[in-house]
Amino acid sequence: MSPAHLDPPALLDRLSREPRAALCHLPTPLEAMPRLTAALGGPALYVKRDDLTGLAFGGNKLRKLEYLLGAAVADGADCVVTCGVPQSNHVRQTAGASAKLGLECHVVTLKGRVAKDDAAYLTSGNALVTRLLGAVAHEVAWSGDRNGAIEQIAADLRAAGRRPYIVPYGGSNGRGALGAVHAACELVGQIGEMGLEVTALAHCSGSAGTQAGLGVGLAAVAPEIRLIGIDIDAEPERVLGDVRRIAAETAELLGLADTLGDIEFDVRAGFAGPAYGVVAPETVEAIELAARCEGLVTDPVYSGRGMAGLIGLVRGGEFEAGEAVVFLHTGGTPGLFAYPDVF
Template sequence: MSDPIQVNPPRLNLANLPTPLQALDRLQQQRPGPRIWLKRDDLTGCALSGNKIRKLEFNLAQAREEGCDTVISCGGLQSNHCRATALLCAQLGLHCHLILRGEPPAVGDGNLLLDQLAGAEISVYPPQQYQRELDQLLLHWQSHYQAQGRRAFVIPTGASDAIGVWGYFKASEELAADCQRSGISPRHIICATGSGGTQAGLSAGAHCYIPGAQVWGVNVCDDEAWFLNKVGHDLQDWQQRYHLDIDVGALSVKVIDGYVGPGYAKADEEVYRCIADLAACEGVVLDPVYTGKAFHAMLCERERGRFGDDGDIVFVHTGGIFGLFPHRQHFDFLNG
């Protein structure tokens, strides 16, 4: 095992940790193969549930360290990250401004409703403008607050940057302890990857704490090449920002491509049925945007032999339950 990195960046204790590691025994009986365990990061909080809180513990600590009173972040209308950011800012007494991509609905639902309840200021931009002008929009609003005598801290999509890498680097140490208690040495660790930060942290963390395991990201948007570049870029920034003695170029970063389906935040019937089947079998709820796609991909690739015939697989359940409700119409097969 590599020596753990001796750096302690600013951190706030915001998540309910450690989260459980759970074996899916009933699923195993139905679908034999390498044993699947869930790292239950959907249980990091209640309204604050999901993986983003681990990263925000570091991003928001840095915002405080820099004396900021405002946080600006961005994502889709149903962004789990934006919902977590809004609620945590309310908890910490910080003003939150969300830059969202999409067409505003007449009535808020899911994560968007929680953003509104948390008192976040929300600016919604059409998808094409958002994609084209996001960097300028973030700078515009940061300058807007500066002109008011305020100091705004910008957190990128998904808190996936050099600071956010710490979230799942530290989570890997927790996971290693979970595995030791459970008497397992996982060969594969799988997560959904949408902005790359969770996968980056796990890739570096597994290298240090669970060296026998390969981390796989299941991309829920874009493609394999995009994520190899994004994860590599985040890891390089992390290494340089904190002057770390680690060769991030030597880390094994792998992506399971081919399961994006109709597009980001869209799913096909196989994914919706996978979500329903796991809920009925294990009482675990996935979402159609991230975890449902990734779990479905893992099951398909497990049956095809990608992970071998034995050993243990850890699936990191990154949450997303509130994103399920705007997809309610796709579960009509449950009614008949």
């Protein structure tokens, strides 16, 4: 195990040099999950409640948006352009954050990534809240290119005299991941206050910014904590490549690229079901177990898959009984209402 390069206040000091918009209720709680721990008979399990970041039903994307939209405001932007599937949590949170900051939010809605076209999927849950928040929707067919269409919408807005700020798919780039660096600092502080010896942090990983930022943060201040990203896209190689690329950008922004060098990342495959947005039986079992043991609500596309990964790793003997493992609940609960048939 390598020693910490910085202490949390020193890392927070570097973060404080970047523009930031206050959007989240922080710190989010860190709580024990004693009944889930007992049900699984494994390590002591804890949950870091980033589903409770607050604005517009909360979630992990708000942490990224503090830094992304902080930069948008500093740049004098008057509108935001982002993209996502109809049930995107990222789009919902971007629409909420934009509303709060008085920025018009343009959303490229990518139709067809998930082969679901029922009314619940297309209009309830995140889709309903995004409409309510006043986002301007531009529908585009999914081509596999996540960010292509936002450039065109931004160009059209510029041609009309506007000043758009582009927020990439999932809010995942080096700047967005600063929010997850901040989360890592916050968590390490809470672990210290609670006198815990946490050995691992597990969470679901998709557009990769969360894992990249957590990895940079932990490598800097708590390298003894293992970070395990659970692939929820059924594309573990792509996720790992994106995590590495974004982490390098984030470390560069913080002036830590040379200090941290190449960080090793762990992206776990096998818990994503057949494809993004297709609900596997293990995910339903995990969602029900967490709900019935802890009253903890997770969703079928993101946090429930992460929970299925955590449960699968515990059952598979990944951790010793004496370890303490934190699950980062990244939010996504409005997505539950898009899958009424599953429950």
